[in-house]
Amino acid sequence: MIYLVINDPNGNEGICITPRDLLAETDNYKLYLGRGENSADALLCRIVKSKAQNGIMYAEKKLLDELSELSQNLEQERIAKQGDDGRKIHYDWLFPVCEQSFSCDATDNRRINTFSVLDASWDKFVPFLKLKNGTKVDAKSAAWVLGRFLKLQAFLDESENCRSLDFNPDMVLIAPKQHRLVYVGWFDELLHGGDRSYSHCDLISKLNIDRMFDAILSWVEKNDTEGEDEFMSWLKRFTGYFNNGLEAHVAYYEFLDALWGKGYHPFTFNKDGVWKNVDNFV
Amino acid sequence: MGRLVFSKAAYETSRKSRGVTSDKDVTRKGEQHVRETGKLPPSVDPSVDTLRRSMLRLDPTEDGKWEVTVGCPMDIETSVDSTGSMGDNVDRAMSALPRTYELCSAMLPGYDPQLALGFFGDVCDKFVLNRPQFEMEADKIVGYLSEMNPERNGGDTPEDPQYSMFASAYLTSAYTNKIGLKGYYFLCTDAPMHGTISNDTLERIFGEKVWEALKDNGYDFDPLCRPDLRETIEDLKKNKHAFILSIDAEEFYQRYFEGRIIPLLSTDYLPEFESAIIGITEGILEPEEVEKYLESKGVSSFDIKHAIHALLALPFGAQRELEQQNKVYIPKAGDIFENKTDLVPTIKREDDAGVEPESESSAWL
Numbered sequence: 057m058i059y060l061v062i063n064d065p066n067g068n069e070g071i072c073i074t075p076r077d078l079l080a081e082t083d084n085y086k087l088y089l090g091r092g093e094n095s096a097d098a099l100l101c102r103i104v105k106s107k108a109q110n111g112i113m114y115a116e117k118k119l120l121d122e123l124s125e126l127s128q129n130l131e132q133e134r135i136a137k138q139g140d141d142g143r144k145i146h147y148d149w150l151f152p153v154c155e156q157s158f159s160c161d162a163t164d165n166r167r168i169n170t171f172s173v174l175d176a177s178w179d180k181f182v183p184f185l186k187l188k189n190g191t192k193v194d195a196k197s198a199a200w201v202l203g204r205f206l207k208l209q210a211f212l213d214e215s216e217n218c219r220s221l222d223f224n225p226d227m228v229l230i231a232p233k234q235h236r237l238v239y240v241g242w243f244d245e246l247l248h249g250g251d252r253s254y255s256h257c258d259l260i261s262k263l264n265i266d267r268m269f270d271a272i273l274s275w276v277e278k279n280d281t282e283g284e285d286e287f288m289s290w291l292k293r294f295t296g297y298f299n300n301g302l303e304a305h306v307a308y309y310e311f312l313d314a315l316w317g318k319g320y321h322p323f324t325f326n327k328d329g330v331w332k333n334v335d336n337f338v
Numbered sequence: 339m340g341r342l343v344f345s346k347a348a349y350e351t352s353r354k355s356r357g358v359t360s361d362k363d364v365t366r367k368g369e370q371h372v373r374e375t376g377k378l379p380p381s382v383d384p385s386v387d388t389l390r391r392s393m394l395r396l397d398p399t400e401d402g403k404w405e406v407t408v409g410c411p412m413d414i415e416t417s418v419d420s421t422g423s424m425g426d427n428v429d430r431a432m433s434a435l436p437r438t439y440e441l442c443s444a445m446l447p448g449y450d451p452q453l454a455l456g457f458f459g460d461v462c463d464k465f466v467l468n469r470p471q472f473e474m475e476a477d478k479i480v481g482y483l484s485e486m487n488p489e490r491n492g493g494d495t496p497e498d499p500q501y502s503m504f505a506s507a508y509l510t511s512a513y514t515n516k517i518g519l520k521g522y523y524f525l526c527t528d529a530p531m532h533g534t535i536s537n538d539t540l541e542r543i544f545g546e547k548v549w550e551a552l553k554d555n556g557y558d559f560d561p562l563c564r565p566d567l568r569e570t571i572e573d574l575k576k577n578k579h580a581f582i583l584s585i586d587a588e589e590f591y592q593r594y595f596e597g598r599i600i601p602l603l604s605t606d607y608l609p610e611f612e613s614a615i616i617g618i619t620e621g622i623l624e625p626e627e628v629e630k631y632l633e634s635k636g637v638s639s640f641d642i643k644h645a646i647h648a649l650l651a652l653p654f655g656a657q658r659e660l661e662q663q664n665k666v667y668i669p670k671a672g673d674i675f676e677n678k679t680d681l682v683p684t685i686k687r688e689d690d691a692g693v694e695p696e697s698e699s700s701a702w703l
Contacts, residue, residue, distance in 0.1 A: 060703065073703070075702050086703065103703055106653075106659075107621075107654060107655055107659075108653035108654050108655060108656055108659060109653070109654070110625055110654045110655075111618060111625040111628075111649075111650040111651060111652060111653075111654040112650060112651050113625070114625035114626060114650055115625070115646070115647050115650030115651055118646070118647075118650070119647065162703070163703055166703075167625075246647060246650070246651050247597070247651060248596065248597070
């Protein structure tokens with residue numbers, strides 16, 4: 057099989073890529089699921105098609121580093137206010153970690169970014185749209201996915217220094233069994249919105265939340281389960297209502313608590329190593 | 339055509355000789371000219387010698403040929419809002435001129451940077467546009483800046499920079515375009531623009547002979563169906579590496595200049611941001627170096643943070659891509675041209691290494 061080992065000039069582990077590893081291709085880049093040369097860990101690899109976009113790749117690395125820092129700061133702020141009760145917000149589960157960003161001869165000096173995902177493996181993730189287009193789900197399964205969507209928006213709205221994100225469902229990966237959702241559309245966001253006005257944030261949040269509600273409404277299959285009608289009605293009633301992810305996230309989990317009891321958690325409980333919010337799998 | 343380039347010493351001397359001793363009200367001379375004549379001084383009047391030219395500087399040789407004196411000219415045009423809160427921008431441009439030239443030059447090794455630093459206002463203003471020729475010597479640039487007539491006070495939004503864009507797109511004759519490269523165009527504003535270009539205003543700004551000037555420059559427009567605003571901007575982007583330096587006006591310009599808008603907090607660091615943009619576009623300033631470069635030039639961390647993502651999203655090395663695509667030879671000082679109007683020298687100062695072919699290994703990546 058044809059494969060290529062791309063060596064990071066910074067001395068990090070090489071990356072093995074084969075043509076079969078191609079996951080997606082846009083006008084601007086190719087996305088591969090490569091492997092660490094020695095560790096064999098799955099690495100998502102983005103390679104731009106033109107050197108002209110090397111700057112955006114570096115900006116993506118920078119942005120993801122900033123998001124990671126913001127996420128940690130918000131975690132610390134929460135602990136400072138409420139004490140360490142073992143719960144973690146884990147905003148950092150919603151975006152990938154950019155491990156390496158470099159250009160080299162193998163890519164004709166086009167930049168390559170490699171990504172891992174915290175506390176999980178890319179092997180478990182599938183594109184949300186692929187899942188959505190291939191299968192319908194019950195309301196309870198859809199509920200956690202929407203929770204993660206809203207959490208991502210809440211993170212962007214809570215971290216005031218952060219940019220506004222024009223959300224693209226094509227760029228959502230989910231790991232159904234782990235109840236994980238990761239957004240990987242940061243390059244595209246920088247490509248199209250590097251100069252987006254910060255005064256647009258409210259409007260963009262509103263549009264994103266409405267898009268999320270819409271995506272979930274069209275995904276759920278009616279099968280007369282308990283609370284299903286109320287869940288759908290709530291989404292329809294509040295479409296167009298929220299323009300801030302934090303508010304939407306809080307209101308949504310209050311609604312879920314009232315509807316189905318304490319099975320849904322806005323944050324992650326990792327006390328005693330138990331993930332308490334994984335009862336409702338897709 | 340000479341070998342003089344901008345120098346700090348010449349700048350200081352020129353300011354003294356022109357009576358520009360303060361950093362405020364540097365345009366007294368220009369404003370006095372307007373009071374006395376009702377017209378803009380010729381050096382900044384867009385209707386005088388309507389085309390703006392950026393040319394290769396050549397000296398005759400003993401054997402009747404022509405030698406490049408400095409290097410390939412690089413036209414850099416800026417058009418800055420001079421209304422309302424932006425009214426003191428000519429003063430700022432004058433103070434920042436040495437930084438503008440030196441920082442841009444550092445990103446253009448081997449080139450002959452030629453600056454046209456203009457200002458725009460509103461169609462309701464007496465003068466919508468102050469547009470000088472491209473110049474490279476301190477005395478000439480200090481001269482035209484001191485003869486500007488900024489609107490300064492008052493003003494409302496939107497403004498009318500579209501006439502500056504029209505001029506850059508169609509009323510510029512630049513050597514860079516002739517050989518397949520692009521010069522630079524920066525529009526700095528804090529307000530949206532009116533969405534139309536009118537023939538009446540074109541003739542008011544550029545004179546009734548504007549149509550002839552356009553024709554002379556290769557644009558034989560019928561006034562009844564000349565390019566509208568969107569087409570003008572598209573042509574501007576074809577001819578120039580065009581950028582908007584926006585102070586809270588990103589929202590409006592997004593529809594025309596997506597990916598080419600740099601959000602700024604003020605005009606304090608225009609030279610630093612312009613030079614960074616040029617460095618990125620020329621492929622001189624690597625993405626990893628942009629932030630450090632701005633820091634090293636004294637730009638505040640707030641200003642950097644505000645602009646950095648947009649800066650990094652600019653096409654890196656776009657000028658180099660043009661050079662490769664169009665197989666451009668960039669003339670160097672010492673090259674010899676057979677005729678003054680030739681585009682390619684007959685004797686090159688040193689062997690051109692040429693464009694390296696793209697590697698074909700891992701072509702599937």
